[in-house]
Amino acid sequence: MNFTTPTGWARIAYGIDENGGHPILVKAVRRGRSLSFSKADAEEASIPGPRTVLAACLLQRESFTRWLTAPIASARKAATVFHSLLDVQLPFSVEDCEVALLGTLATDDRTGTRGLVAGARREDIERKLEGLARAGMDPHLLDQESIALWHQGLTEYPPIREESSPRVVIYLGTDRITLVAGQSAVFLGALSLRQPEIESIHRFLKSHFPTALTAIQFFWTGPCATRGTIESLYPSLSVRWPGSSKIVRDPETFLARALAGRALIPGPTSCNLRSGRHLHPELARRQERQPALLGKACLAAGLLLCLVNIVWLVATQHRIAETQASLKTLAIEVTGSPRGLPPGQEVLAARRVMEQQTQTMEPFLAAVDGPLRDTMKTILSVATEEGLTLETLTLSRKNGVIHGLAPKFEQGGKLAQRLNGAGWTTSLERKVQPQGEERPAFVIGMERHREKK
Numbered sequence: 001m002n003f004t005t006p007t008g009w010a011r012i013a014y015g016i017d018e019n020g021g022h023p024i025l026v027k028a029v030r031r032g033r034s035l036s037f038s039k040a041d042a043e044e045a046s047i048p049g050p051r052t053v054l055a056a057c058l059l060q061r062e063s064f065t066r067w068l069t070a071p072i073a074s075a076r077k078a079a080t081v082f083h084s085l086l087d088v089q090l091p092f093s094v095e096d097c098e099v100a101l102l103g104t105l106a107t108d109d110r111t112g113t114r115g116l117v118a119g120a121r122r123e124d125i126e127r128k129l130e131g132l133a134r135a136g137m138d139p140h141l142l143d144q145e146s147i148a149l150w151h152q153g154l155t156e157y158p159p160i161r162e163e164s165s166p167r168v169v170i171y172l173g174t175d176r177i178t179l180v181a182g183q184s185a186v187f188l189g190a191l192s193l194r195q196p197e198i199e200s201i202h203r204f205l206k207s208h209f210p211t212a213l214t215a216i217q218f219f220w221t222g223p224c225a226t227r228g229t230i231e232s233l234y235p236s237l238s239v240r241w242p243g244s245s246k247i248v249r250d251p252e253t254f255l256a257r258a259l260a261g262r263a264l265i266p267g268p269t270s271c272n273l274r275s276g277r278h279l280h281p282e283l284a285r286r287q288e289r290q291p292a293l294l295g296k297a298c299l300a301a302g303l304l305l306c307l308v309n310i311v312w313l314v315a316t317q318h319r320i321a322e323t324q325a326s327l328k329t330l331a332i333e334v335t336g337s338p339r340g341l342p343p344g345q346e347v348l349a350a351r352r353v354m355e356q357q358t359q360t361m362e363p364f365l366a367a368v369d370g371p372l373r374d375t376m377k378t379i380l381s382v383a384t385e386e387g388l389t390l391e392t393l394t395l396s397r398k399n400g401v402i403h404g405l406a407p408k409f410e411q412g413g414k415l416a417q418r419l420n421g422a423g424w425t426t427s428l429e430r431k432v433q434p435q436g437e438e439r440p441a442f443v444i445g446m447e448r449h450r451e452k453k
Contacts, residue, residue: 007053007140007263009286014045015260016056016137017253019223020175023135026253028260035264037257046136055263056139057255058128058273060146060178060192063120064090067189071112071383071390075104078113084377085384086117097121098276102147102269105186111389116187118144120273129278140283142274143259145171146180146190151269152258153219156248159184165243166209167217171255172224181208187269198236205241215243225251372397375422382418386411389439400424400446403431405439412442423449 007013010030017024027040048054068085070078079101087094099119107114125142132139153169164184171178177193179201191204209216218237220230225247234245248254262270274280279287372395379402383390389405406412409430416426427445434441 007266007283010051010053010264012049012052013260013263014040014048014052014054015256015258015263016045016054016132016139017173017256017259018056018131019173022174023137024223024253024256026256026260028257028264030264033265035261037253037260039253042136053141053263054137054139055141055143055259056128056132056137057143057145057148057259058120058124059176060144060190061176062124062128063118063144063273065116065118065144065146065187065190068115068117069107069112069384070115070380071388072380073106073111073113075106075113075115078104078115081376081380082115082117084373085380086119088381092121094119096123098125098273098278100144100271100273100275102271116269118147118271118273120144122276122278125273125278129274138280139274140280141259141263141272142278143262144271144273145178145255147187147269147271148258148262149178149221149255150180150182150187150190151262151267152254153180153221153248154185155258155261157219157246165215165217167219168205169219169221170225172220172222172229172251174224179204181205196233198233201237202240209241216241217243218245220245220247221251221254223252371423375400375419375424378418378422379415382415386414388412388415395446398448402444402446403441404444405433405437405441407439409440409442412440412444416444419444419446425449 012030013028015026015028023042025040025042025045027038027044029036029038045054066086066089068082068089070081070085072078072081082101083094083099086099090097097119099117102116102118104116105114106112120142128142129139149169149171153167159165159167166181166183168182169180171180175194177196179191179193181188181190181204188208189204191200193200205216218234227247230245230247238245250257375395379390379393382388383404387407388411391403391405392401393403394401402415404412413428416428419426424446425448429443429445431441431443433439
């Protein structure tokens with residue numbers, strides 16, 4: 001998965017809301033951590049300066065957002081399997097998409113990790129870039145519409161401390177209606193409509209707020225967010241979803257402000273789907289220059305260090321013996337050897353320790369090879385389908401052990417059956433349940449039919 005594209009070098013950003021062929025542009029200027037916004041035109045944005053970026057977005061109907069849940073408590077480890085979990089959910093191959101992981105949360109029971117991802121098919125990204133090129137614009141960044149709307153709503157109207165009220169941000173455009181639902185500061189989901197469909201909006205809200213809740217906060221944005229339009233929609237919503245209704249400040253430029261601001265000050269949900277083979281040439285050149293700049297900095301630091309060392313050595317020749325003794329002592333501490341080392345053998349000893357550490361890490365490196373990745377995907381998929389909780393999982397190329405809890409013991413057997421069909425020989429046993437746990441506990445032993453080459 002892709003992550004944030006760094007644009008810390010930029011001082012000016014243009015946010016582009018296409019608005020059905022009538023673009024709305026906003027210019028943002030960064031001074032420290034503060035931003036100032038002003039309206040802009042397409043001609044101004046078509047010739048960006050050296051420290052300027054253009055930011056557009058893929059609409060909700062052109063992209064997707066998903067919450068994925070992995071039965072792994074470690075967010076770092078869970079991030080390695082989200083790609084496989086997403087592939088199961090999408091109606092098309094995830095290999096044909098650009099995907100960004102925007103953030104992770106622990107599950108309520110702290111035994112798993114939830115991850116928010118945004119993505120789009122590459123053909124939709126290409127179509128978007130072609131349309132913007134016809135308008136004379138070549139954006140550096142492609143954000144995701146609903147994520148940008150949600151982030152800007154939190155920025156301009158942050159929740160009151162300890163407030164957990166649900167909120168809905170509604171974008172009313174000339175060519176679409178986009179609804180974004182969330183609880184407190186957490187994004188839940190989004191819906192895109194071409195025209196107002198009250199029943200579709202009711203179903204969307206019910207899917208995210210199935211139980212009785214406190215009043216919902218509705219925030220209206222977009223070029224069509226006028227009092228007359230809202231008065232024709234909100235009464236039908238408030239009958240079933242009572243709450244407050246507010247038109248945001250300068251609703252016409254709300255999305256463009258969000259895109260420009262997120263381009264200059266990345267936040268926890270920063271997103272750029274123009275990545276991979278679609279990465280903007282300017283950003284690609286800057287990424288290519290990073291190693292060279294880092295190399296120059298390291299060279300300068302190295303030369304300075306050499307100069308300091310020379311001066312130090314000239315001034316402290318009489319302490320060479322003491323330094324050598326200290327070096328030996330340090331080498332003994334690093335290698336763990338109780339015996340002294342001959343002068344000049346410190347590097348060799350350190351290299352041997354590093355080789356031993358590499359051998360120790362080999363099982364962890366092996367965990368990301370192809371066959372084990374497929375096995376991990378099978379285990380996680382069955383665990384999700386059957387509601388299993390995996391307590392510990394030990395897996396190597398030849399064998400493995402799974403300890404877990406299941407709603408019923410037979411559901412643990414289904415995991416063993418699936419592994420039997422994936423090249424493993426398994427043994428399923430019941431084990432003693434943890435104190436206070438009503439679910440049956442199981443352990444599955446795994447062994448390869450034969451070694452995979």
